[in-house]
Amino acid sequence: MSKLKGEITFGMNRIYLMFPELGFRTTYLSVxxxxxxxxxxxxxxxxxxxxxxxxxxxxxxxxxxxxxxxxPTFLYSTYDSPRFSPDVRGRIWEGATVTYVTMQLAFHMGISEVYLIGVDHNYDTKGKPNTTITSDGDDPNHFHAGYFGKGFRWQLPDLETSEIAYRMARQAYENAGRRIADATVGGKLTIFEKVDFNAIF
Incomplete structure (x- = not known):
C-alpha cells in the first residue's frame, strides 16, 4: 500500500483507522x-x-x-432515482454504497483512471440487505476488528443494488473515454476489469 503515497486517493468510512499503518492519509475521505x-x-x-x-x-x-x-463538503445525496451524476453539485444517487458516491466524486474531479483497492464485495455477516444490526464482537468483514466493532450499529450491505450502481459507473466512465479497474486482491466484485495492484505503478 505504500506505493499509493503521493497518488490521489479516496478513503471511505473508517479507513482512517489504517492511517498509522499506511504511514500516510488518503487525499480525500467519503462517508x-x-x-x-x-x-x-x-x-x-x-x-x-x-x-x-x-x-x-x-x-x-x-x-x-x-x-x-x-x-466538510456536504453532498446532496438520495436513496432514490438511480443515476450516475457526472456533476456532484446537484443531487446524486448513493447506489447503496459509499464506493459509488466516490466514483461520482472522482468523475466530477476529472480523474480518468480509477483503481479500486480493498473492495471485497463480500461479507461474512449475512442477512436481509439494509437491515440495521448491532455488532456483538469484533468486525469480521473489514481490515480492523474495531471498524464496526462491538456495539457499533450498521446496516447489512445491499450488494445487488451496489452492482446496479457499479454497472452505471462503468458505463459512464467508458462513455467518457475513462476507466475503472479493480485492483483488489481476492475481491468478489466482477463488474470491472481485474488488474494486478503492482502493475498499475
Whole structure:
C-alpha cells in the first residue's frame, strides 16, 4: 500500500483507522451512511483533511468544534432515482454504497483512471440487505476488528443494488473515454476489469 503515497486517493468510512499503518492519509475521505457518520462524528471532525459527507448528516456535527478550514463538503445525496451524476453539485444517487458516491466524486474531479483497492464485495455477516444490526464482537468483514466493532450499529450491505450502481459507473466512465479497474486482491466484485495492484505503478 505504500506505493499509493503521493497518488490521489479516496478513503471511505473508517479507513482512517489504517492511517498509522499506511504511514500516510488518503487525499480525500467519503462517508455517506447516516449510522456510520452519527457514531464517528467526533473522529471525522478531528480529521484535518477534505471530507465529503451527506447533507442530512450535518446534524451530527452541531455540538462539535469545526474550524472553518476543516469544514466538510456536504453532498446532496438520495436513496432514490438511480443515476450516475457526472456533476456532484446537484443531487446524486448513493447506489447503496459509499464506493459509488466516490466514483461520482472522482468523475466530477476529472480523474480518468480509477483503481479500486480493498473492495471485497463480500461479507461474512449475512442477512436481509439494509437491515440495521448491532455488532456483538469484533468486525469480521473489514481490515480492523474495531471498524464496526462491538456495539457499533450498521446496516447489512445491499450488494445487488451496489452492482446496479457499479454497472452505471462503468458505463459512464467508458462513455467518457475513462476507466475503472479493480485492483483488489481476492475481491468478489466482477463488474470491472481485474488488474494486478503492482502493475498499475
Amino acid at each position: 455517506v451512511n447516516d449510522l456510520v457518520i452519527e457514531q464517528t462524528a467526533a473522529d471525522l471532525a478531528a480529521l484535518d483533511m477534505p471530507k465529503f459527507l451527506t447533507w442530512r448528516s450535518r446534524k451530527f456535527f452541531s455540538n462539535l468544534q469545526l474550524s472553518t478550514s476543516n469544514l
